[in-house]
Amino acid sequence: AEVTAAVMPLFAVLAVPVMVFYANIYGWADPEIASMHAMHHKAGYLSRDAFLIRWVIYFVIWSGYALFFWRQSVAQDRSGDLKITRRMENFSGFALMICALALAAAAFDLLMSMDPLWFSTMFGVYYWAGGFVTFFAVMTLFTLFLQNTGRMERIVSPEHFHDYGKAMFAFTFFWGYIAFSQYMLYWYANIPEETSWYLHRSRHGWGWVGVATIFATWMLPFAGLMSRFTKRHRKLLAFWAVWIIVAQWINLYWVVMPGFSESFVFSPMDVTAFLGVGGIWLAGIVRLAMGNSLVPTRDPRLEDSLRFENA
Numbered sequence: 662a663e664v665t666a667a668v669m670p671l672f673a674v675l676a677v678p679v680m681v682f683y684a685n686i687y688g689w690a691d692p693e694i695a696s697m698h699a700m701h702h703k704a705g706y707l708s709r710d711a712f713l714i715r716w717v718i719y720f721v722i723w724s725g726y727a728l729f730f731w732r733q734s735v736a737q738d739r740s741g742d743l744k745i746t747r748r749m750e751n752f753s754g755f756a757l758m759i760c761a762l763a764l765a766a767a768a769f770d771l772l773m774s775m776d777p778l779w780f781s782t783m784f785g786v787y788y789w790a791g792g793f794v795t796f797f798a799v800m801t802l803f804t805l806f807l808q809n810t811g812r813m814e815r816i817v818s819p820e821h822f823h824d825y826g827k828a829m830f831a832f833t834f835f836w837g838y839i840a841f842s843q844y845m846l847y848w849y850a851n852i853p854e855e856t857s858w859y860l861h862r863s864r865h866g867w868g869w870v871g872v873a874t875i876f877a878t879w880m881l882p883f884a885g886l887m888s889r890f891t892k893r894h895r896k897l898l899a900f901w902a903v904w905i906i907v908a909q910w911i912n913l914y915w916v917v918m919p920g921f922s923e924s925f926v927f928s929p930m931d932v933t934a935f936l937g938v939g940g941i942w943l944a945g946i947v948r949l950a951m952g953n954s955l956v957p958t959r960d961p962r963l964e965d966s967l968r969f970e971n972a
Contacts, residue, residue, distance in 0.1 A: 664955075666723075667731035667958075668945035673720040675938060680713055687712075688920075689777035699778055699854070707777055715770060721825025725757045731949075734957055743960035756924060764789055773911075775920040779858040783843040791878075793945045794832035795909045798902040801825045805899050807955065816956055816967065819893050823971050829905060833886065837879035862915060866925030870915045877908035900942050910935060 684690040689707035692701060705711065729751060737745040765785025773784050781787075801822070809890045846853040862871055882905055905923045914931065957963060 662796075663804075664732045664946050664950045665728075665796075665799070666727035669720070669724040669727045670940060670946045671941065675941065676716065676720070680716060683712060684708065687774055687777070689774060690830060695735060697778070703777060709826040712770060715766065716924055719767050722759055726752075726760060734960075735953055735961060736847075738834075738954055738958050743961060746961055761789065764792070772916055774859075775917070776858055778854065780855075781847075781858075783839060783844060783846075787839050787843055790836040791909050791912060792831060794829055794836055795906055796910055797825055797832065798905040801829070801898055801902040802906075805895060807968075813902050813955060818967075820893065820970050822889050822898055823889070823892045824969075826886055826898055826901075827971075829901065830883070830886035830892070833879060833882045833905065837883065840875075840879065862919050865923055867915065867919050868923060870911065872906070873951050874912045877904070877911050881909065 679686065683842070687707075689700065689703070690709070695707075701868050730753065733749050736742075737749075758926050765788070768785045768788035772788065773779065773781065802812065804822070804825070808817060828917065844859065847859060862868070882901055885891060885897075885901050887905075891901065907930050918925075918931070960966075
């Protein structure tokens, strides 16, 4: 988990094209849209300088904390100094809050501002929940891969995989709850400024993508991960981990692509872009992990973690 976060500076580099060509992506950069009356109170926030400054702040927060915890953990493996453990504990509470707030604000900037006339106070949590369940899916696949290659066989037990399954199950439900709550609030209020975002994503083929999102991202994995048997079966758990990653990709596709195309038209570039960025990310993880232990060998809580059992 520390390694996957510590490659965050790499994403800062990958974000440069978005920052450079923002005018081709975001509606608020269009002078005609920016001059609309509904945009007057957003003009200070949705401007080039404010947008770029916020993204610098986001990556400083994420990269700073990710590298701090990674380096402290590696130092702890070398020395076993309890002061390092206490230092990480003292920083972790505030880090959790500030990173969560930065992620919610980044979701507004990165995705919601593509349609600058639409607004949602729940979108940050919607994006966070999808990312969190995907994180546990990725960790499940990483751990299974490491064990299949002869690593961490005596470290990670079926009890830990069971916990991975519980986390994926819980946050699948949580994502579905947030997604439904956001839609329900706009549906019963029926205010044009609020419903336009969903209305656009229910026409010209996008509605079918939305239906697929509901089943793939929420209903099916919720039912599939409910059983204790599934959580302790390696192949089934791997199947649902891959399913969740693909389903969350479909969800983001449904959120993003209607802003660029009136009708649903699938392009191979949509998949190759995802695989390309994912490949760079994986290469960064492998490069960073080389030469360091994948287990916090001198963490004072390691022994208790290895004896963990589900109730």
